[in-house]
Amino acid sequence: MSNFFSKAxxxxxxxxxxxxxxxxxxxxSGVDLEPEDHHHFTPLKSGILxxxxxxxxxxxxxxxxxxxxxxxxxxxxxxxxxSSRKSLKSVFHSPRIRFxxxxxxxxxxxxxxxxxxxxxxxxxxxxxxxxxxxGKGDSDGFLVKFWxxxxxxxxxxxxxxxxxxxxxxxxxxxxxxxxxGGLYSRDGSLRMVGVAGILRKEQQxxxxxxxxxxxxxxxxxxxxxxxxxxxxxAEKMRQKLLSGTSSQTSGANDEDMGSKEEMxxxxxxxxxxxxxxxxxxxxxxxxxxxxxxxxxxxxPLERAGGMINLIDAYxxxxxxxxxxxxxxxxxxxxxxxxxxxxxPVMLRKFDSGVMVIQNKSHSDxxxxxxxxxxAAKPEALRNGVSPTDxxxxxGIAPAMAKEHLLTAESKGLLCRDISPDxxxxxxxxxxxxxxLNIYFVKDYGICSTWIKAVSTSGFQNHAxxxx
Amino acid sequence: MVIILISSLRFxxxxxxxxxxxxxxxxxxxxxxxKLGDFKLPHFFNYPPYFTLQPxxxxxxxxxxxxxxxxxDYCRTQKIFVIKLEEEFPLFSNSVIERTLSHxxxxxxxxxxxxxxxxxxxxxxxxSCLILWHRIQEWADIIVNFVKDxxxxxxxxxxxxxxxxxxxxxxxxxxxxxxxxxxxLKLLEQKGKLxxxxxxxxxxxxxxxSV
Numbered sequence: 001m002s003n004f005f006s007k008a009x010x011x012x013x014x015x016x017x018x019x020x021x022x023x024x025x026x027x028x029s030g031v032d033l034e035p036e037d038h039h040h041f042t043p044l045k046s047g048i049l050x051x052x053x054x055x056x057x058x059x060x061x062x063x064x065x066x067x068x069x070x071x072x073x074x075x076x077x078x079x080x081x082x083s084s085r086k087s088l089k090s091v092f093h094s095p096r097i098r099f100x101x102x103x104x105x106x107x108x109x110x111x112x113x114x115x116x117x118x119x120x121x122x123x124x125x126x127x128x129x130x131x132x133x134x135g136k137g138d139s140d141g142f143l144v145k146f147w148x149x150x151x152x153x154x155x156x157x158x159x160x161x162x163x164x165x166x167x168x169x170x171x172x173x174x175x176x177x178x179x180x181g182g183l184y185s186r187d188g189s190l191r192m193v194g195v196a197g198i199l200r201k202e203q204q205x206x207x208x209x210x211x212x213x214x215x216x217x218x219x220x221x222x223x224x225x226x227x228x229x230x231x232x233x234a235e236k237m238r239q240k241l242l243s244g245t246s247s248q249t250s251g252a253n254d255e256d257m258g259s260k261e262e263m264x265x266x267x268x269x270x271x272x273x274x275x276x277x278x279x280x281x282x283x284x285x286x287x288x289x290x291x292x293x294x295x296x297x298x299x300p301l302e303r304a305g306g307m308i309n310l311i312d313a314y315x316x317x318x319x320x321x322x323x324x325x326x327x328x329x330x331x332x333x334x335x336x337x338x339x340x341x342x343x344p345v346m347l348r349k350f351d352s353g354v355m356v357i358q359n360k361s362h363s364d365x366x367x368x369x370x371x372x373x374x375a376a377k378p379e380a381l382r383n384g385v386s387p388t389d390x391x392x393x394x395g396i397a398p399a400m401a402k403e404h405l406l407t408a409e410s411k412g413l414l415c416r417d418i419s420p421d422x423x424x425x426x427x428x429x430x431x432x433x434x435x436l437n438i439y440f441v442k443d444y445g446i447c448s449t450w451i452k453a454v455s456t457s458g459f460q461n462h463a464x465x466x467x
Numbered sequence: 468m469v470i471i472l473i474s475s476l477r478f479x480x481x482x483x484x485x486x487x488x489x490x491x492x493x494x495x496x497x498x499x500x501x502k503l504g505d506f507k508l509p510h511f512f513n514y515p516p517y518f519t520l521q522p523x524x525x526x527x528x529x530x531x532x533x534x535x536x537x538x539x540d541y542c543r544t545q546k547i548f549v550i551k552l553e554e555e556f557p558l559f560s561n562s563v564i565e566r567t568l569s570h571x572x573x574x575x576x577x578x579x580x581x582x583x584x585x586x587x588x589x590x591x592x593x594x595s596c597l598i599l600w601h602r603i604q605e606w607a608d609i610i611v612n613f614v615k616d617x618x619x620x621x622x623x624x625x626x627x628x629x630x631x632x633x634x635x636x637x638x639x640x641x642x643x644x645x646x647x648x649x650x651x652l653k654l655l656e657q658k659g660k661l662x663x664x665x666x667x668x669x670x671x672x673x674x675x676x677s678v
């Protein structure tokens with residue numbers, strides 16, 4: 001029954017939408033989910049099982065179609081994970097992972113979000129679910145990570161940190177939630193009272209920040225865990241910057257505006273907390289990477305006007321990943337896999353060898369129409385169109401503009417003009433010239449428009465001598 | 468009288484240093500277009516891409532066709548028989564738009580003429596090209612007509628007389644390139660219309676017509 005599982009949302013490229021602070025830990029392919037008895041739900045066959053810090057997600061995997069939804073079991077609903085029993089039988093079988101899931105009275109997986117936040121009181125029944133791993137993934141590693149994630153209980157710390165953060169100064173009073181008076185709060189730490197309390201709180205925060213920075217930089221693994229803290233820190237700094245500039249006088253503003261914009265750009269590129277890594281996705285590395293890349297590349301595409309150089313996209317993507325960088329080969333393979341999936345972006349190679357990523361909805365004809373009208377303007381008729389002119393007028397990068405101009409030339413819309421001044425394009429007049437009658441110019445047509453535009457500027461080098 | 472004559476002469480000489488604009492009307496529109504000497508240039512001579520060898524096949528074909536026509540026309544009116552690629556050739560540059568045909572482009576257009584039989588490379592390195600704005604056969608016909616018109620059927624003439632003699636002044640033969648003339652004469656010799664024999668000096672051959 002599909003009613004058993006919680007619903008999980010999926011992006012348009014088939015990757016699951018993660019909750020706030022949720023990080024992907026491991027991924028296995030070719031997994032069946034079976035209940036101990038079939039009246040709880042029908043077994044799910046041959047899917048991708050994704051373990052995150054908060055949930056277990058199962059996506060139906062077929063490389064031809066993109067999954068539109070996924071099934072989820074919150075880790076909070078799991079009451080027990082069985083350790084793997086090594087027996088003679090297990091040598092011949094596919095590896096199995098068994099765990100116990102709490103079930104609410106109406107037959108669905110117990111959803112801690114809908115409850116009152118108290119622990120396992122209300123779910124009285126439980127079902128044993130077996131994940132049969134028929135694919136080639138590392139099931140022992142998965143089990144270890146499963147234990148770790150389940151015990152870490154990331155979803156609970158989420159709730160408490162959510163209520164406890166906020167501006168440090170005001171939270172002095174927040175720590176008093178639901179307790180009585182007294183200097184010491186319920187868990188025995190020093191309560192913050194008065195100005196001394198505020199100062200102490202500030203001091204504590206700086207110390208913890210300092211310590212957290214030290215921990216992070218010592219060990220890369222620890223850095224991954226601290227990644228989201230780093231992002232929060234960066235966010236706080238940005239807030240400070242924003243509030244700082246508004247109170248200053250105009251003198252120092254330009255510099256601050258510049259660094260503020262820099263800060264913003266940097267933050268935008270540090271957006272992904274959960275990179276897909278070879279470790280967690282195993283044999284499906286390129287597939288998952290491909291889908292993640294498709295998701296990521298949407299925003300830069302829009303900013304760049306629908307087309308972005310592959311090299312630029314590679315730089316942006318790696319920058320956003322931070323660690324666990326991908327190689328150019330991986331990037332190329334990920335892009336070539338898009339043909340097999342139903343994603344809204346595609347890789348395109350121009351005649352000159354330049355490769356770009358563009359939206360499937362991008363239309364070449366529309367660009368040509370714009371180029372044609374640009375080349376027919378009087379200024380362009382006199383001096384031609386350079387890639388920079390086209391870039392400014394079309395709102396795209398100069399390298400992209402040059403590609404478009406070259407493609408328009410190959411279609412016969414434009415002609416090139418190479419001179420010491422550089423590379424320029426003019427609208428193509430050749431089709432209108434009759435080789436048998438080269439002195440004749442039609443009244444209406446691009447030739448006559450060109451002649452009019454050119455003669456109004458006049459030729460400065462001419463000297464007219466009436467004889 | 469003499470003073471007026473001299474001053475008008477000088478005026479004319481000075482004027483030739485500039486390129487005068489001629490106004491001509493075609494269709495129902497009037498166009499200003501510069502000239503090369505007294506040769507009328509078409510309007511697309513001022514179109515910059517005309518001077519850049521076009522890569523796109525269709526465009527290139529049209530461009531080559533236009534240049535072939537222009538080269539033949541110019542050579543015919545200016546009586547130019549040989550084009551040397553490395554020298555300056557007025558038709559291959561346009562000072563108004565500041566463009567010049569590259570060596571590659573010149574070679575491409577002249578080779579196209581050669582492929583059509585309207586030009587011939589004089590050397591393997593393609594540095595010098597003979598322009599046949601009349602084909603050799605056409606020149607041969609002109610010679611035959613010249614002989615018939617002037618009653619030279621059974622007489623003897625030297626090659627130089629054909630080229631610069633008084634009789635040839637009113638014909639296209641006047642000032643013809645020696646190589647082309649010799650080719651045409653050899654063609655006629657093969658047909659038995661004349662005989663070529665060496666003259667008293669080494670470079671002056673004689674022709675006996677038997678048209």
